[in-house]
Amino acid sequence: MKTVLFVGAGRHQRRAIQRAKELKLRVVAVDRNPDALGLAEADIARVVDYADVAAVLKAIARLRIDGVLTVSADSAVPIVAAVAAELGLPGIGVETAHRMTHKVAMRRRLAEAGVPQPRFAALRTLSERRRALDEVGLPAVLKPADSGGQRGVFRVDSGEDVAAHLHEAIAVSPTGEAILEEFVEGTEMNGIVIARGGEPFPLTLSDRLRPPGIGFGVGWIHVYPATAYGHRLEESERIAAHTVRALGLENGIAFPQLIAAADGRVVVVECAARIPGGQMADLVRHAVGIDLVEVQLRLALGQELPDELVRPRFEQPLAIRFLTAAPGPLPTGRVVRVGSLEKVRAFPGVVQADTYLQVGEVIRPVRLDGDRRGYVIAVGETNLEALERAEAAASLLDVEVEPE
Ligand SMILES: Nc1ncnc2c1ncn2[C@@H]1O[C@H](COP(=O)(O)OP(=O)(O)O)[C@@H](O)[C@H]1O
């Protein structure tokens, strides 16, 4: 029996841990939170802050580990790479892990490789603001160099905006760095690319729709297939693959995020080296019949990846509608009662739906990934029909709130 180590064992990892056990693997999991949902599922659980590689290695010192992985946690990617390197297990390499989790390192590498991207500048202090603004221009996006889930991401329209938000952006960066980027208007697309033996293969490309206003970076609807077609679609897939190659990911799952700009360019927002969160693995399963968790487990164990595990088995149009506050289907306020999902799940075309809402929590206007409090996935003859169904089904969930 092979043993895999999961770095991080939260809500996203839990399903993957269950899947690993179905595949007859022994699971060791580490998380700093003793109540992390995935720890209870693991065969062997260790409570340890995984940001500390030495502590992780110590916690697993007496165990025989055959592979190491994470699911959906960007902060775990460099740790997985370091543990793999230390134990001589298959991994993406510490350098590649850094380039695929640190936005400044990523942008520098993509620039060298000639991958189209927004103008950018790195900054650590307010005194660098003027230089950064001169290089980038306005409007711009300010974000931490190494965080995720839209934490510390701001659209800025003036030097004062940069001054107002720089502290918060830097505060959520473990390396204390921020990046300023040209704001690119357009249609955002999410890709899933699987690299095998240095060959990246684009598996899915979907539109990632975002709400207006402060939550401009939150993916609140995914639509598959993407609406781009013809030359634009080909170019987007080519850029997704070029990005993965440029960043040096030879064997792994990559999550490139692109924007098809109003002016005709397709630019790279970022590219992660992991299974994305936010139901993207469900999108891939329902849309093309591929199980990303199984792929990641095989990559971690250094096992062969036959074509049938990584090539689309079918192409099923679908849409994911996240449950968020207005203009999403949820009201804002303190939750008093959450109705049943039965009606939602019974709606034509719905293949999966869930909510994380809890009585007593406060629903706020959408700003972060974490403001998505559930989702509905629907399929259809076309992506448009799937979207209409997901929207209609999402509106059937009754959530009662009282003013906060
Ligand atoms: N340069 C940009 N122009 C326009 N929108 C952007 C830009 N950078 C980021 N965004 C928006 O913000 C979101 C989050 O940014 P991203 O760099 O992916 O950070 P995170 O690590 O939080 O996911 C993106 O998915 C996109 O919607």
Ligand SMILES: [Mg+2]
């Ligand atoms: Mg992102």
